[in-house]
Amino acid sequence: MYPTASAAHREARDLVSRYGLLAFQLLFLEAQAPESPISMEASVRMLESRGLLRADELAVLQMLPCRANVVIAWLTQFFEDALSPASTMACAKSPTNCDNGRYSTIFGQLQAARSAINLTNSHLTCQLPYGYVHLILLIVHVTCLANSLYCGIQLGCHLRDAHVAGASAYIWLPIVFTRILRIIFLPIMLDGMLLIGTVIANPLGDDADDFPMGAYLEELEDECLAISFATESFHPKSLMLQKKKDA
Numbered sequence: 001m002y003p004t005a006s007a008a009h010r011e012a013r014d015l016v017s018r019y020g021l022l023a024f025q026l027l028f029l030e031a032q033a034p035e036s037p038i039s040m041e042a043s044v045r046m047l048e049s050r051g052l053l054r055a056d057e058l059a060v061l062q063m064l065p066c067r068a069n070v071v072i073a074w075l076t077q078f079f080e081d082a083l084s085p086a087s088t089m090a091c092a093k094s095p096t097n098c099d100n101g102r103y104s105t106i107f108g109q110l111q112a113a114r115s116a117i118n119l120t121n122s123h124l125t126c127q128l129p130y131g132y133v134h135l136i137l138l139i140v141h142v143t144c145l146a147n148s149l150y151c152g153i154q155l156g157c158h159l160r161d162a163h164v165a166g167a168s169a170y171i172w173l174p175i176v177f178t179r180i181l182r183i184i185f186l187p188i189m190l191d192g193m194l195l196i197g198t199v200i201a202n203p204l205g206d207d208a209d210d211f212p213m214g215a216y217l218e219e220l221e222d223e224c225l226a227i228s229f230a231t232e233s234f235h236p237k238s239l240m241l242q243k244k245k246d247a
Contacts, residue, residue, distance in 0.1 A: 001102075003231040008090035010228070012082065017224040019075045021217060022052045026061075026068040027117055028213045031124050031204035068117045076110050124202060140194060144187040155179040 002009035025047060033040045044061055047053045053061070057074075061067050082092050083103055155176065162172040203211050 002091055003235060005232040012089075012091035013224075013228050015078060016075065017221070017228075018052055019071050019078075020224070021221055022047065023068045023071040023075075023113065023117070024213075024217055024220065025052060026071060027120060028204055030068065030121070031202060032206060035202070035205060066121075069114055072110060072114050072117065076107070079106050079110070120204075124204070136194070140190045144190060147186050148183050151179045151183050 002012045026044070029036075029040065029043045033043075036043065041062055044053070044067065045058065048055065048058050061070060064070055081087050082089050083106070084092070158175045158179075159172055161167075162175070199207070199209070204213065
């Protein structure tokens with residue numbers, strides 16, 4: 001939509017890219033907020049030094065919840081003004097910029113972004129009901145207890161049979177080893193599965209096995225910059241025959 005190197009087109013591209021990256025960054029910060037030692041307000045202030053927020057925008061965001069959705073609302077307002085036939089923006093192409101196809105495509109993407117943010121927040125903020133968590137813990141503990149009783153009874157029966165048959169240590173030692181190993185390994189495995197469940201409950205944390213947010217944002221920013229550079233330096237229409245101007 002804004003392919004030239006003019007100041008107006010560059011400003012429009014920079015605004016859309018900055019708001020897009022800002023929405024992602026705020027979503028990640030909001031997901032990390034419950035476990036982060038840094039307050040959400042302090043984290044948002046750091047975005048100003050990174051060039052993602054202006055001082056006036058920061059003053060507004062500091063007072064509001066659902067900050068990622070606020071940025072999408074700003075982006076929506078920008079396109080609402082830029083696509084309006086009565087727009088006074090330098091990047092607008094009035095009165096021909098407000099065709100139905102372009103309008104519906106852009107606002108469909110904005111609605112999808114808002115829905116994705118809401119869905120992400122729903123998954124992150126809605127924990128399992130306490131009754132389910134308690135039931136899972138109870139099942140794990142009962143399974144461990146039943147496994148220990150089973151292994152103990154079975155081991156006793158095997159040792160009794162081995163003693164009656166006069167079996168050597170080559171027979172009963174492996175039996176003892178495998179049963180003890182099962183008594184130790186199964187509870188560790190079940191407890192490990194519970195731990196894995198708590199770790200993956202929030203994939204937007206800052207652990208080594210969480211979603212690589214920093215790398216994702218850098219790749220997204222590089223893509224935006226690459227597209228801006230490409231549209232300014234080259235356009236496929238330069239390969240096409242141009243209409244001759246009337247003398």
